[in-house]
Amino acid sequence: MVDSKEYIVKNGMIIDVENGDSFIGAIEVKENKISKIYRSTEMVPDHLPTVDAEGKFIIPGLIDMHCHIQENFAPHFLASGITTVRNTAGNVIFLQSLIEAPLDAPTPRVYAADRMIDGEPGLWGPTSFGNLVTEDPEEARKEVRRQAEVGAKFIKLYGWANKEVMKATVDEAKKFNLEVSCDIIHSKELNALDVAKFGVTWFEHASGFAQALYPGWYPSADQTEWSHINWDEPDENKIKELCEQMIQYNVKLCPTIVLSDQAERYPEVWYPKNKITNSLEEGNILIDHWKAMESNIEGVKEQVGKLTKFTKIIAKTYYDLGGTVVAGTDTPALLYTFPGMALHRELEIFNEIGFTELESLQAATIHAAQSINLENIGVIKEGYIADLVILSENPLKAIRHTTDIHRIIKGGKLYSQDEILAHIPSEEDMNNKISEFQEKWDAYMGQQVN
Template identity: 65%
Template sequence: MKELRHYIAANGTIIDVENEVSFEGSIEICDGKIRRIYTQNEALPDDISVVDVSGKYLIPGLIDMHCHIQERFAPHFLASGVTTVRNTAGNVFLLKNMIDAPFDVPTPRVYAADRMIDGTPGLWGPTSFGNLVTDDPETARKEVRRQAEAGAKFIKVYGLIKKEVLQAVVEEAREFNLEVSCDLIHAKELNALEAAEIGVTWFEHASGFVQALYDGWHPTADQEKWRHIDWEKPDEARIKALCEEMLKHHVKLCPTLVLTDQVTQQPNPWYPKNKVTESLKKEGILIDHWEKNAVQEALLKEQIGILDLFTKTVAKTYADLGGTVVAGTDTPALIWTFPGMALHRELELFVEIGFSEIEALQAATIQAARSIQMEEIGAIKEGFIADLVVLDANPLIDIQYTKSIHHIIKGGKIYSQDELLSNVPSNEYMEKLIADFQIEWEKVESVQS
């Protein structure tokens, strides 16, 4: 499509997620931002190019609040209407091209943590570019300082971290005005309430809540001890009491419902047939990874799948109490968490557990943006960055219509799905990217040592 710097997307239905209304109107976009919104009855200027979106529905660009993006499948996020991602652990040097990119490029904008901080022996192995393993508080403080200087937007800790190390991480992060996020799924000595009391803000996967209710439980524990728990009927009263305590600490949840839902659906997982998933298969991206993991179906269901209804109950209960609950996917973790597309399934699951369509959209737009203080995205609003998704059908009637993508607008630039998916990086490009990264990371390690 011809590039336009100043144009009007005219005569569509604008879904205003901030005010929970929709109306017929037009959006003037100039230099990547929304300059003006016209209602149906207002005359449009006759000296500005017009892009007709009659019969279409315009929503803000979607935000995946928990994923692990790579350049190899970044176009698939944007082709799915995901214009921003919150990368919850990885390495900021490896993501530098996307983090530093102009805001209209054909990849999502990236709000990223650096490598996770874990305790010994390390759930993902020993210290590497993706994780720091330590039981020493001062080493953890030093790592927080390094990450802050490297440009991390928040700090991520993992399940084997010791309490005294977590305390040091939280204290040091506050010096840099950085929030701390935790994944406590595998925690053996720490639970969600304890982490909240220490000062952790973000609870990925609503993790650590099970440990707070069932002291001693963790995925690799002897599950025979816990056979008395009816995981299909979560204890709603105890969950509500725990959520009330967590709310006092103003924590935020990203439950990643699709993660456990795909496990429970196995061997017939949610698998939409569309351009995005067809491209992943054609390019051989992640399919082998998921197929290898799917072989462990029984183990995944016993250790992770049993948490499905528990996590869904926590998410809805916490939201009903007024807590912040946002939409994320953990792509490409476990099985069939399709880049970009998994967020659409997440929104469907939000609706299935009792959120309205507009509430689900808010969890991936305005509420998500506000939760990380990104003040210029997440809504169709004058002065905001022009990140939009143009849909063929109304998602307020059926949330599944978020997948009916006609075009994507990123920083004011209009893209088709085909355009985005035709620019998937080659294997050769990725090999060079990783080689260059390894050189940069060796410099970082030499400075650290």
């Protein structure tokens, strides 16, 4: 292992996700960035420490485009090769230490929304540090301004927000050059096309597409009325027509297929046995949360699991039409969406539905970075941040090989999985952090009122 600010990773197969090229070469890392890339025919400096990657395959650090991260499982993401996450609702103040961590920290960098904006009575309960529940467009505008002030990178709308609140949120967000994302899977009145017309640009879980095709349907409705719908064989012509309409609004999809796939597969869920899942089990991190979900598995299957095939068709159709489709997981939602590892399953699903191995990789690297205008990650390129994953097998031959992780480089620092997982905070540390945050949040909100 090197312990240097400047070194060379040599003899590895470098996978260029931008141009679809692969070549044996060397990568010179200086400080936090890739300073030089050498082809095998070029002379490589011999005065620097080296990491021999002979027989290995080097890809850009992966990006989970939809998750809800916390410090106690943040290292699991990085140990899985995920160097950046897009946190789609939470609390920016709570995540401050992760957001402000150094480039080479043993946790992924965090691109975060703040608390979601929902309508009454609030799917996740009344207004709290994680959500604002309102029917008032002016209150929504005020919340957008507050979120912009504390550093939110985008705004998240939830499914019970009314159309006036949604319109006001989008309008106010534009003043701060912030995109608006939505999860409207539980909406009773609005569908994806309605919300796209308001100016919302991100559709998480491909939500609202079902309501557009089946007006009046929503997950908690009496499903006997909708028993005629064959969710496993939806009308692909109508899906294509809808996607053609949606693409006119330049919306972007993060389908998080693994979320419904795990529910549909239960009890035969995708459950790899490796250092990540072993660590989660040993620390009882999220395991009890997922086991609790099992008690309502039939409800989960009915409301979410049955949408798996539908969402797969939406994702592939929209991509084939030229739309932006990126890879995310919604970790730790529902069942066994393992932090970090779930993204590898999402890439497998992309491949299963017709994305090539390269296209699957692009959905979690270059296309993901470009979709949120991050210009210095997602590609192995000179001048970019040195976020790299060194694999033991070739992911372009089988996408499952993204799990065959040899080493991770985050912001120029070389790590083994064990070194990263050694940074998991203790339960006591997490409890103290939560208590400190609650005090900080109460004081902050008191200032907002005054």
